[in-house]
Amino acid sequence: MPALLTAVYDARPYDREALLGAPGATALAWRFHEFRLTAETAPSAGGAGAVCAFVNDALDRPCLEGLARAGVRLVALRCTGFNNVDLAAARALGLVVTRVPQYSPHAVAEHAVALLLALNRKIHRAYQRVRELNFSLHGLVGFDLHGKTAGIVGTGKIGRVAAQILRGFGMDVLAHDPAPQPEWAVAHGVTYVPLPELFRRSDVVSLHVPLTPETRHLIRHETLAELKPGVILLNVSRGALVDTTALIDGLKSGRLGGVGLDVYEEEEGIFFEDLSGQVLQDDELARLLTFPNVLITAHQAFLTREALADIARTTVANLTALATGQPLVAGSVLT
Numbered sequence: 001m002p003a004l005l006t007a008v009y010d011a012r013p014y015d016r017e018a019l020l021g022a023p024g025a026t027a028l029a030w031r032f033h034e035f036r037l038t039a040e041t042a043p044s045a046g047g048a049g050a051v052c053a054f055v056n057d058a059l060d061r062p063c064l065e066g067l068a069r070a071g072v073r074l075v076a077l078r079c080t081g082f083n084n085v086d087l088a089a090a091r092a093l094g095l096v097v098t099r100v101p102q103y104s105p106h107a108v109a110e111h112a113v114a115l116l117l118a119l120n121r122k123i124h125r126a127y128q129r130v131r132e133l134n135f136s137l138h139g140l141v142g143f144d145l146h147g148k149t150a151g152i153v154g155t156g157k158i159g160r161v162a163a164q165i166l167r168g169f170g171m172d173v174l175a176h177d178p179a180p181q182p183e184w185a186v187a188h189g190v191t192y193v194p195l196p197e198l199f200r201r202s203d204v205v206s207l208h209v210p211l212t213p214e215t216r217h218l219i220r221h222e223t224l225a226e227l228k229p230g231v232i233l234l235n236v237s238r239g240a241l242v243d244t245t246a247l248i249d250g251l252k253s254g255r256l257g258g259v260g261l262d263v264y265e266e267e268e269g270i271f272f273e274d275l276s277g278q279v280l281q282d283d284e285l286a287r288l289l290t291f292p293n294v295l296i297t298a299h300q301a302f303l304t305r306e307a308l309a310d311i312a313r314t315t316v317a318n319l320t321a322l323a324t325g326q327p328l329v330a331g332s333v334l335t
């Protein structure tokens, strides 16, 4: 019997290396594509029993219909979030969709903290300055995190790790989550409060919620007005949690002290690409890049060896299960 062929989209060298290095990968057949999976590119899945997709692949109904027509049976997402998949359409088409429900939460939480430390102590500016032999400290004053208040919105796997790291710095940590974890909060000295109180009291606000209709534009003009003036806002979760237009207004007015983003509302087609020789067409992203107190990374919070290995292990386990008729990985099945 020929090995199950998996077409991998938005595939970079580190994806290929991690997937091919996972247990069981050599028993499967692979086809790696650098381009994204969309309705237009779905026919390229022809001959594949499964596709492996990532955060910026657009798995809307037309794309899923294209995959079903091409004979695909399994969509294996190599990420946690699944806001880019029309699950109802997948179900109707009989496509199985899996994700990686859990991988190193430390990778993502540590990246949020890296953005915070760099922003607060102006490391991005100091690095450039010193390379130009400008050893002046003018404009580089930060503040002690110790004794300040951090607000963690969403205390799932990643939010809890972020809270614990910030507690380690001696910060007071407030949290908000519709499904709180009271025992964890007591054990780590974290206090759950209503969202408006978290916004009002926090010197640092970090978002760790999934993107859903309820959380879309969680940060918008009205909520920005509730934030403590000078707050540092961190978003390593999903771009559309933040209304970019409102964010720019908040930066221009000086209400926001700093913004660290690993995700951006309109990142599809921009993040993961080398556009260095081109004219940037996204005016809001271009504006964001002009602020000295904005630090943007291109959706790299997951990019540690440990997280990549975890992601590859679950993904290959699901592909192997499909190929051999075994049960899929517990907790990973979305449809």
Ligand code: NAD
Binding pocket: 080, 081, 105, 108, 153, 154, 155, 156, 157, 158, 159, 176, 177, 178, 179, 208, 209, 210, 211, 214, 215, 236, 237, 238, 262, 263, 299, 300, 301, 302, 303
């Ligand atoms: P999780 O499911 O473990 O936790 C999410 C938490 O958010 C849950 O506790 C849930 O109750 C809470 N929540 C839901 N709606 C909320 C709301 N309106 N207000 C407050 N809390 C709310 O997820 P996780 O593994 O911690 O991941 C969080 C998000 O991080 C993912 O959904 C994904 O979008 C993002 N992520 C980003 C990267 C990256 O590389 N930048 C990598 C992995 C995950």
